[in-house]
Amino acid sequence: MFEIFTRLADWTITDVLALEPGTKLADAVHFFVEDTTKIFVLLVVIVFVMGLFRTMLSPEKVRGYIEGTSRGIGYILAVILGAVTPFCSCSSVPLFIGFLEGGIPVGVTMAFLITSPLVNEVAVVILGSIMGWKMTTVYVVTGMSVGILGGILIDRFHMERWVEDYVWKIRMGTMAQAEVDGSVTGRVRYAWGEVRDIVGRIWLYIIIGVGIGSALHGYVPQELFAQYASADNPFAVPVAVLMGLPLYSNATGIIPVAEALIAKGVPIGTVIAFMMSVVGVSPPEFIMLRKVLKPQMLIFFGVFLTISFMMVGYLLNLIFA
Amino acid sequence: MKSFKVLGSGCKNCITTAKLIEDKARALGVAVEIEKVTDMAAILGFGVMSTPGVVLDGKVVHAGGIPQPDKVTGWLEG
Numbered sequence: 001m002f003e004i005f006t007r008l009a010d011w012t013i014t015d016v017l018a019l020e021p022g023t024k025l026a027d028a029v030h031f032f033v034e035d036t037t038k039i040f041v042l043l044v045v046i047v048f049v050m051g052l053f054r055t056m057l058s059p060e061k062v063r064g065y066i067e068g069t070s071r072g073i074g075y076i077l078a079v080i081l082g083a084v085t086p087f088c089s090c091s092s093v094p095l096f097i098g099f100l101e102g103g104i105p106v107g108v109t110m111a112f113l114i115t116s117p118l119v120n121e122v123a124v125v126i127l128g129s130i131m132g133w134k135m136t137t138v139y140v141v142t143g144m145s146v147g148i149l150g151g152i153l154i155d156r157f158h159m160e161r162w163v164e165d166y167v168w169k170i171r172m173g174t175m176a177q178a179e180v181d182g183s184v185t186g187r188v189r190y191a192w193g194e195v196r197d198i199v200g201r202i203w204l205y206i207i208i209g210v211g212i213g214s215a216l217h218g219y220v221p222q223e224l225f226a227q228y229a230s231a232d233n234p235f236a237v238p239v240a241v242l243m244g245l246p247l248y249s250n251a252t253g254i255i256p257v258a259e260a261l262i263a264k265g266v267p268i269g270t271v272i273a274f275m276m277s278v279v280g281v282s283p284p285e286f287i288m289l290r291k292v293l294k295p296q297m298l299i300f301f302g303v304f305l306t307i308s309f310m311m312v313g314y315l316l317n318l319i320f321a
Numbered sequence: 322m323k324s325f326k327v328l329g330s331g332c333k334n335c336i337t338t339a340k341l342i343e344d345k346a347r348a349l350g351v352a353v354e355i356e357k358v359t360d361m362a363a364i365l366g367f368g369v370m371s372t373p374g375v376v377l378d379g380k381v382v383h384a385g386g387i388p389q390p391d392k393v394t395g396w397l398e399g
Contacts, residue, residue, distance in 0.1 A: 090330050101365065169362075173367050173368035
């Protein structure tokens with residue numbers, strides 16, 4: 001099904017650019033053409049299809065679903081809904097306050113906020129088509145587990161005292177449900193709007209991601225990774241996570257980089273730990289969350305994610321060794 | 322005079338939304354007043370969690386993203 005992209009890349013190298021197959025440049029160009037075309041085509045298709053159903057799932061509705069459920073179910077529901085509900089990261093603050101106002105525990109709310117950037121339906125489909133379903137399942141399951149564990153710890157240690165006081169005083173008005181055009185044309189128009197919006201927002205991350213992936217693929221020798229990033233080196237996982245922290249990319253943009261790393265023989269745990277660290281922790285989001293969380297909570301949040309990504313890395317390297 | 326409020330934390334999408342309404346209003350020759358609401362208590366007071374949201378004459382007409390241009394035209398002409 002995806003062979004067409006490989007053929008397109010073959011054709012670009014041999015017929016359009018007349019490069020010698022097997023050279024470093026040809027390898028890099030092949031990777032770039034194949035991944036960019038494949039990712040953009042998939043992206044448009046998935047976002048469009050999801051856009052048709054998007055009106056069925058908004059953060060306002062998610063709050064309604066989680067409200068009143070028991071804690072245990074709340075965590076699980078929160079991470080599943082976090083994975084499939086898209087929202088602009090600038091909404092995290094009102095979303096956080098809105099969830100708390102609805103009586104949802106802080107831990108359940110944080111579980112939702114942790115999982116949301118880490119796992120999303122677009123990245124899952126693209127990850128599956130590029131790296132296979134084993135890696136995808138492992139990624140989704142570990143991502144959701146980190147969200148659930150974070151939530152449980154936050155509630156267990158009563159960290160709600162580290163939420164800014166004014167947050168508890170905010171009273172929310174009647175939940176607004178903006179009118180929706182439910183006709184077929186209305187939905188199609190809305191879905192195209194989503195495609196334009198999301199592609200416009202993340203295309204640059206994808207190009208940069210594929211660019212880095214191509215460079216790794218074509219120019220960095222395998223021995224370099226074998227020497228420094230193999231499972232035998234106990235520092236490889238922490239270094240990968242620490243390198244990923246200040247970097248930020250959308251989940252879709254990091255996939256080509258991960259693909260190139262896996263192809264170079266970097267162990268799966270190290271690669272997943274790196275991906276999560278790049279995608280799950282972003283400096284802008286921390287600055288935004290400071291509006292509602294006291295510094296102690298932010299420190300816990302950052303340290304918890306860093307440690308769990310490292311644990312994920314070691315654990316998976318052990319399992320898939 | 323139509324009174325719009327754009328609800329949002331001041332992120333890029335919120336600025337784009339306010340500008341979209343302003344540009345459309347100018348193109349259609351409709352007099353509007355646009356206010357950006359960044360206070361979280363006020364935003365949640367309108368019952369909006371996903372920003373940007375749009376309030377027209379006191380009523381929430383949109384939430385959770387940049388509105389479609391023809392939706393904006395609809396508000397201005399309606």
